[in-house]
Amino acid sequence: MLAINYISEALASIGRSTMALFSAIGRLCIFAASAISHMFRAPFYPRELAAQLLKIGYFSLPVVGLTTLFTGGALALQIYAGGARFNAESVVPSIVAIGMVRELGPVLAGLMVAGRVGASIAAEIGTMKVTEQIDALTTLSTHPMKYLVVPRILAATIAMPLLVLIGNIIGVLGGFLVGVYRLDFNAAAYINNTVDFLEVGDVTSGLIKAAVFGFIVALMGTFSGFHSGRGAQGVGQATTNAVVAASVMILASNYILTELLFPS
Amino acid sequence: MSTDPKITLKGVQKSFGSNHVLRGVDLRVDKGSSLVVIGGSGTGKSVLLKCILGIVQPDAGEILIDGATLKNREEFLSHFGMLFQGGALFDSLPVWHNVAFRLRQGKAKLSKADAQELAIEKLRRVGLKPETAFQFPAELSGGMQKRVGLARAIASEPSVIFFDEPTTGLDPIMAGVINELIREIVVDLGATAITITHDMSSVRAIADNVAMLHAGKVRWHGKVGEIDASGDAYVDQFINGRADGPIESVR
Numbered sequence: 001m002l003a004i005n006y007i008s009e010a011l012a013s014i015g016r017s018t019m020a021l022f023s024a025i026g027r028l029c030i031f032a033a034s035a036i037s038h039m040f041r042a043p044f045y046p047r048e049l050a051a052q053l054l055k056i057g058y059f060s061l062p063v064v065g066l067t068t069l070f071t072g073g074a075l076a077l078q079i080y081a082g083g084a085r086f087n088a089e090s091v092v093p094s095i096v097a098i099g100m101v102r103e104l105g106p107v108l109a110g111l112m113v114a115g116r117v118g119a120s121i122a123a124e125i126g127t128m129k130v131t132e133q134i135d136a137l138t139t140l141s142t143h144p145m146k147y148l149v150v151p152r153i154l155a156a157t158i159a160m161p162l163l164v165l166i167g168n169i170i171g172v173l174g175g176f177l178v179g180v181y182r183l184d185f186n187a188a189a190y191i192n193n194t195v196d197f198l199e200v201g202d203v204t205s206g207l208i209k210a211a212v213f214g215f216i217v218a219l220m221g222t223f224s225g226f227h228s229g230r231g232a233q234g235v236g237q238a239t240t241n242a243v244v245a246a247s248v249m250i251l252a253s254n255y256i257l258t259e260l261l262f263p264s
Numbered sequence: 265m266s267t268d269p270k271i272t273l274k275g276v277q278k279s280f281g282s283n284h285v286l287r288g289v290d291l292r293v294d295k296g297s298s299l300v301v302i303g304g305s306g307t308g309k310s311v312l313l314k315c316i317l318g319i320v321q322p323d324a325g326e327i328l329i330d331g332a333t334l335k336n337r338e339e340f341l342s343h344f345g346m347l348f349q350g351g352a353l354f355d356s357l358p359v360w361h362n363v364a365f366r367l368r369q370g371k372a373k374l375s376k377a378d379a380q381e382l383a384i385e386k387l388r389r390v391g392l393k394p395e396t397a398f399q400f401p402a403e404l405s406g407g408m409q410k411r412v413g414l415a416r417a418i419a420s421e422p423s424v425i426f427f428d429e430p431t432t433g434l435d436p437i438m439a440g441v442i443n444e445l446i447r448e449i450v451v452d453l454g455a456t457a458i459t460i461t462h463d464m465s466s467v468r469a470i471a472d473n474v475a476m477l478h479a480g481k482v483r484w485h486g487k488v489g490e491i492d493a494s495g496d497a498y499v500d501q502f503i504n505g506r507a508d509g510p511i512e513s514v515r
C-alpha cells in the first residue's frame with residue numbers, strides 16, 4: 001500500500017514537472033513570436049539598439065578574444081601531439097583553422113556571451129519587472145517588447161557573428177603563435193597552409209551559428225527577466241535560468257545546425 | 265462640475281492563487297473629481313489601480329472608461345499619468361530623461377534642450393532643485409525619488425492621473441507641498457485623479473470623495489466632508505488610527 005503511494009506520488013511529480021516544462025516552452029514560443037513580430041512594426045528605438053550593440057558586442061570582445069586565443073593555442077598543441085602518432089604534424093595549421101572557425105569559435109563565444117550578456121540582460125530586465133519599471137513603461141505609452149526586448153535580440157544577433165569573426169582570427173593567431181614559437185613551424189608556411197585549406201563555407205557556417213546563438217542568448221535573457229519572480233530571489237533565479245537554458249540550447253542547436261550545414 | 269462617470273468598476277475580482285485580493289469592487293469616479301482610496305496595507309489598493317490600467321487582468325467584473333469598456337488602451341494611456349508606489353524610475357536614465365520620458369518619444373518629440381528645460385520646471389513644482397535633473401535615480405533619497413516619479417506622472421499634463429501613496433516617506437512640510445500640488449492639478453487641469461494614501465491629512469487636502477477598501481470590497485464610499493460622521497466602525501477605526509476595533513491588526 002505504502003509502495004503504491006510512493007510510486008503514484010513520484011509519477012504525479014514527474015507529470016507535474018513535465019507539464020510545467022511544456023507550458024514554459026509554450027510561453028517561450030509565444031514570447032519569441034511576439035518579439036519577432038515587433039521587430040517589424042514601428043516605433044523603432046535605434047538609440048537603444050546602438051547602446052545594446054556597444055554593450056553586447058564591443059564589451060564582450062576581451063572575453064571572447066582571450067577564450068579563443070588560449071583555445072587556439074591548446075588546439076595546436078593537441079593536434080600536433082595527435083598528428084605525430086601517424087607522422088601528420090603538418091595538418092596542424094589547417095585543422096586548427098577549421099576546428100576554430102566551424103566549431104570552437106562560435107560555440108565558445110556563444111557560451112561566454114551567454115554567461116556575460118545573458119545573465120546581465122536577465123538581471124536588468126528582472127529588476128525592472130520587480131521594481132515596476134516595466135509597468136511604468138507601459139503607462140508612458142512605450143511598449144516594453146519594442147523598447148527592451150527587440151533592441152537586445154537584434155543587437156545580440158548582429159553582434160555575435162562579428163564577435164565570432166574576430167574571435168576566429170584571434171584563435172587562429174593563438175594556434176599560429178604556438179605553432180611557430182613552440183612547435184617550430186615556419187611562419188610563412190603556417191599561414192599559407194591555413195589560407196589554402198580554409199574554405200568560405202567553413203567561415204560562413206560558423207557565422208550563421210553565431211547569429212543563432214546570439215538570438216538564443218538575448219531571447220533567454222529577456223524571457224527569463226520578463227518572467228522573473230518577485231524580489232531579489234526571483235531575479236537571481238531568473239539570471240541562473242537564463243544562463244543555463246541558453247547554454248544548453250546553444251549546444252543542442254549547434255549539433256542540429258552542424259547536421260544541417262554539413263549534411264554527410 | 266459635470267457628473268459623468270470617468271471610471272466605473274462593477275464587481276471587479278482578482279485573486280493570486282488562493283489569495284483573494286479583490287472580491288467584487290464597485291466604484292465610480294466622476295470626471296474632474298478626486299477620489300482617495302484608503303484601506304489597510306495589503307488590501308489590494310495598488311492591484312486595483314493596475315486592474316484599471318489593464319496591467320493586471322481582473323478575473324471577473326467590468327471596468328468602464330467614459331461609460332464603455334476600453335477598446336484602445338494606447339489612446340487612453342496617452343492622456344494618462346501614474347505615480348507608482350515605489351517610484352519605478354528608470355535607473356539607467358538621468359532624472360531629466362525620466363521626467364520627460366514620454367515627451368522624448370513619438371512624432372512630436374521634444375529636443376534634448378527643451379526636454380531638460382521642461383523637466384527642470386516640473387521638478388521645481390515638486391520641490392526639487394534644478395541640479396537634481398542631471399543626477400541618476402540611484403543617487404537620490406527615497407522621498408526625492410518619489411517626487412521625481414510625481415514629476416514624471418504630471419509632465420505631459422494628463423487628464424487621468426493615479427497617485428499610489430504620493431506622500432509616504434516625505435517629511436510633513438514636503439507632504440503638504442505635494443498635497444497642494446495634487447489638488448492644483450485636479451482643479452486647474454480638470455484632471456480625474458485617484459490617489460491612494462494612508463495619511464489622513466492628505467485625504468482631507470486632496471479628496472472630493474473617499475472610498476475605503478476592506479476585505480476585497482468597497483466598505484464605505486462618500487464625500488470627504490462626511491467621513492467623520494460615516495457611522496461606520498471600520499472607517500472610524502482607520503481614520504483615528506486605533507489599534508482596537510473591527511479591523512484585525514494581524515492581516
Ligand SMILES: Nc1ncnc2c1ncn2[C@@H]1O[C@H](COP(=O)(O)OP(=O)(O)O)[C@@H](O)[C@H]1O
Nearest residue numbers: 280283285303304305306307308309310311312
Ligand atoms: N503580481 C502579484 N502576484 C502575486 N500577488 C500579488 C501581486 N501583486 C499583489 N499581490 C498581492 O496582493 C495583495 C495586495 O497587494 P497591494 O495591492 O500591493 O496592497 P496595497 O493595498 O498595500 O497596495 C498582497 O497580498 C500582495 O501580496
Ligand SMILES: [Mg+2]
Nearest residue numbers: 309310349428
Ligand atoms: Mg500599495
